[in-house]
Amino acid sequence: MSILKKIFTKSRSLNLEDGIFFDSIQAILGFAPKNLDHYKKAFTHRSTSKLNSEGHPINYERLEFLGDAMLSSVIAAHLFNKAPHGDEGYLTKMRSKIVSREHLNELGKDLNLIRFIESKVPVQHFGENIHGNIFESLIGAIYLDRGYIYCEKFIQKRVIIPYVDISRLEGKVISYKSLVIEWCQKEKKVFHYDIFEDNGIDGTRFFGVKLSIDGKVIAKARATSKKKAEEKASQRTYFALQEKMDKK
Structure with missing residues (x-):
């Protein structure tokens, strides 16, 4: 009841x-x-x-x-x-x-x-x-x-x-950009994110990024925002330099 x-x-x-x-x-x-x-x-x-x-x-x-x-x-x-x-x-x-x-x-x-x-x-x-x-x-x-x-x-x-x-x-990475910057600072390397607009054929606004370390371009990326493009370039940089970056 x-x-x-x-x-x-x-x-x-x-x-x-x-x-x-x-x-x-x-x-x-x-x-x-x-x-x-x-x-x-x-x-x-x-x-x-x-x-x-x-x-x-x-x-x-x-x-x-x-x-x-x-x-x-x-x-x-x-x-x-x-x-x-x-x-x-x-x-x-x-x-x-x-x-x-x-x-x-x-x-x-x-x-x-x-x-x-x-x-x-x-x-x-x-x-x-x-x-x-x-x-x-x-x-x-x-x-x-x-x-x-x-x-x-x-x-x-x-x-x-x-x-x-x-x-x-x-082991989870939440920001490849932070990871790259921390490594460069620790290893006393000079890094630079070169950002430029890269509009698509259909008029969509894109941003291109070139990530250089010690004057050498390590990775490039393209996305619909500066932040996403920087993160994508940083991720590619990490995979390119993973063996060095993961060394204790």
């Missing part, structure tokens, strides 16, 4: 749309949300121009900030306990690998969080980072709704258990 009563109470308190949202969020979290308003806000884009009764914007950006802090806190505590050999620099680098924008975007995509977004901007016009942004805002909503312990449970389930393997992460 108690189970039937609980189901009946839930169906009375939630309309059909909220009921579907409740069930979807519960499936993702692994526990029942208490206040759906936090989770609705977590998927509200600023383009909706919503305001609360005090005139403050209603969107996920503040929750994203909070979720980022909660995620970093839980990951930092996990690494502190699981990697007793690591100094501050090591722990910081490992945390950066786990909470990299690329990885957060993957997590948001895996959960298909974009299906919940409320926006006046068509979904196809969003950049890749929207996936990671709303993943962080979801964590922020969990913290407001259920507190730190439930936040930690979610991060353990969705991030740490499936993805955090310390030995594997030690």
Whole structure:
């Protein structure tokens, strides 16, 4: 009887749309949300121009900030306990690998969080980072709704258990550009990224990059942004000089 009563109470308190949202969020979290308003806000884009009764914007950006802090806190505590050999620099680098924008975007995509977004901007016009942004805002909503312990449970389930393997992460490169620069500085080598526009035949704007070390061009790359072109050239440089760069 108690189970039937609980189901009946839930169906009375939630309309059909909220009921579907409740069930979807519960499936993702692994526990029942208490206040759906936090989770609705977590998927509200600023383009909706919503305001609360005090005139403050209603969107996920503040929750994203909070979720980022909660995620970093839980990951930092996990690494502190699981990697007793690591100094501050090591722990910081490992945390950066786990909470990299690329990885957060993957997590948001895996959960298909974009299906919940409320926006006046068509979904196809969003950049890749929207996936990671709303993943962080979801964590922020969990913290407001259920507190730190439930936040930690979610991060353990969705991030740490499936993805955090310390030995594997030690060998993961999150920025080839940083790797190349660190190596050049350590070996006292002079490096230079020569960037130029390289527009395609169809008018698409491209950027070309030549990466030189000690006056010699090591790699070239082309991409739709300077950052991507530099990273691609750096990756090619790493593979070209891997034997030297991997030497201790």
